[in-house]
Amino acid sequence: MRIWIYFIGVFFCLSSVKASDSVNLVLDSGEEVTVNIFLATFAEADKPLLIWFTEGYASRQPFKHLISQLNDLGYDFWQVDLLESYFIERTPNNVRGLTGEGVEAVLQYASEQAVKQGKTFVPISTGRMSLILLRGSRLWQVNHNPNKGIGALQQVVTFFPNLFDAPKKAGDAPSLFPIVSATSLPVTIIQPTQGTYKWKLPEIISALETSGSQVAIAAVPNVRDWYFLRREPSDIEKQAGEAIPELLKVWLKAGQVAEQKTFKPITELVIKEATVSIKGLVSIDNRTAPNFELRDVDGKVINLKEKRGKVILLNFWASWCLPCVKEIPSMNRLAESFDADKFEIVSVNFKESPETITAFLKSVKVDFPVLIDLDGRVSDSYEIFAFPSSFIIDAKGEMRYSVNTAIEWDEPQVKELLGAMIQ
Missing domain, CATH: 3.40.50.1820 (Alpha/Beta hydrolase fold, catalytic domain)
Structure with a gap:
């Protein structure tokens, strides 16, 4: 009806x-x-x-x-x-x-x-x-x-x-x-x-x-x-x-096709099995973290290179991503576990407006900077294919670990790994 x-x-x-x-x-x-x-x-x-x-x-x-x-x-x-x-x-x-x-x-x-x-x-x-x-x-x-x-x-x-x-x-x-x-x-x-x-x-x-x-x-x-x-x-x-x-x-x-156009498919196709992603913290061969400069929700410009000397947890997320939101409290607790002069969390929001993020922050407590990647270029430079995705960057600016899913960031093994990097 x-x-x-x-x-x-x-x-x-x-x-x-x-x-x-x-x-x-x-x-x-x-x-x-x-x-x-x-x-x-x-x-x-x-x-x-x-x-x-x-x-x-x-x-x-x-x-x-x-x-x-x-x-x-x-x-x-x-x-x-x-x-x-x-x-x-x-x-x-x-x-x-x-x-x-x-x-x-x-x-x-x-x-x-x-x-x-x-x-x-x-x-x-x-x-x-x-x-x-x-x-x-x-x-x-x-x-x-x-x-x-x-x-x-x-x-x-x-x-x-x-x-x-x-x-x-x-x-x-x-x-x-x-x-x-x-x-x-x-x-x-x-x-x-x-x-x-x-x-x-x-x-x-x-x-x-x-x-x-x-x-x-x-x-x-x-x-x-x-x-x-x-x-x-x-x-x-x-x-x-x-x-x-x-x-x-x-x-x-x-997308209209010209009448004279003929399409010829490949007869022999290479078969490729889908890759199974590795879960949890994964070690990365030393690779310099791509530098970027973005504004946070308050309009302040933050340059990643200026964070050298600290261990950085760089987190890519979006407010519509439920696993992203779920891991925020554990990230807040992690930030409290270390000296702010030696460790910092920097988050990059994927293509959401300042208004959307500001409204989200009124309902969810976030104790670290939220930068706005409005056109997605920074996320692309880090080859982000899923949310959340995170990287642990050492004090020299080298990427050491990555995570392509949500985890509990204040678990003992994570804190132990970070503690060893910070010392």
């Missing part, structure tokens, strides 16, 4: 959208992939079929609302959750470990339906699932040989793609999975300007173009990754999310 509410010339639709049908596709392995189908009441012939490969957020109200909006604009919509279909635990490494066979099956089924209906189709993904979409698209191209390499596939759309293998420890540069440079597809990337991998875009584009992919980029200003799927979005995130259905036509036009 839908309820229409009228406000000063603007219609809002409150809907509990439900799949009108579902199809189970059986793979050669015997596993099944469920395709949930949401048909538009008045489907438009010139609108492509949208196939969205989700990552566990299909039941969230913002996503259901997005489906409803797209249906209202005349788009038929398929939703596929591979991990749910396979009954696999939802972890980052389980996502990265998917081969793409499920995507291949869905794309071939979509191709068959598109031929019958005289339509095109657009696979869509977010975050890590973009990696699996590329793998599955290549399998479909190699095994089914569509016309000009794409057949009725109009283009691939990926929101804030995470195509990197996570390094073993914080501070190491993440590497792209081999599928990225083996891909030959029309790819449209929707990139939030506050997203984690904003500064990695040139590397992603270069890798995609290696095998002849056509890449289009659409920037979404002033929002973070997952902006349209957040349970408590900011006003700007709400507005950007509401704009997606209308902007989609613009994005698809920007």
Whole structure:
């Protein structure tokens, strides 16, 4: 049931959208992939079929609302959750470990339906699932040989793609999975300007173009990754999310493929297993900490180099990161354990406004400086790929240890290690 509410010339639709049908596709392995189908009441012939490969957020109200909006604009919509279909635990490494066979099956089924209906189709993904979409698209191209390499596939759309293998420890540069440079597809990337991998875009584009992919980029200003799927979005995130259905036509036009263009996927793909990150304090071969200068929430300029002579715990965090917030009390206690002339905690907030941080500090006690990395350049120089990430820097400015997760910072072994460095 839908309820229409009228406000000063603007219609809002409150809907509990439900799949009108579902199809189970059986793979050669015997596993099944469920395709949930949401048909538009008045489907438009010139609108492509949208196939969205989700990552566990299909039941969230913002996503259901997005489906409803797209249906209202005349788009038929398929939703596929591979991990749910396979009954696999939802972890980052389980996502990265998917081969793409499920995507291949869905794309071939979509191709068959598109031929019958005289339509095109657009696979869509977010975050890590973009990696699996590329793998599955290549399998479909190699095994089914569509016309000009794409057949009725109009283009691939990926929101804030995470195509990197996570390094073993914080501070190491993440590497792209081999599928990225083996891909030959029309790819449209929707990139939030506050997203984690904003500064990695040139590397992603270069890798995609290696095998002849056509890449289009659409920037979404002033929002973070997952902006349209957040349970408590900011006003700007709400507005950007509401704009997606209308902007989609613009994005698809920007990524339009010339009729003579042919895509040729790599037939032999290097297989790379996802790296398992090392948890806890990890030793780093002596490496000088990149210097930076940032302002704190009060506008005071702080230069890391000026902290030489002290042991520094450098912490990268964000207020929306629950593990980041959870470890703050133990960091406060740690700061009290050592002489302030010999040890200091310096935190770098990732791309949040001074107003947001100030409001956060009113509710959470933080006993150390909070610097603002508004454009994310400092975080990128430290190769931050997860939050929180922390580094212990010795008095000479050398990085000695890193942590790529939240820990209890006042545990005896941590204090013992720091005490040995401070003496």
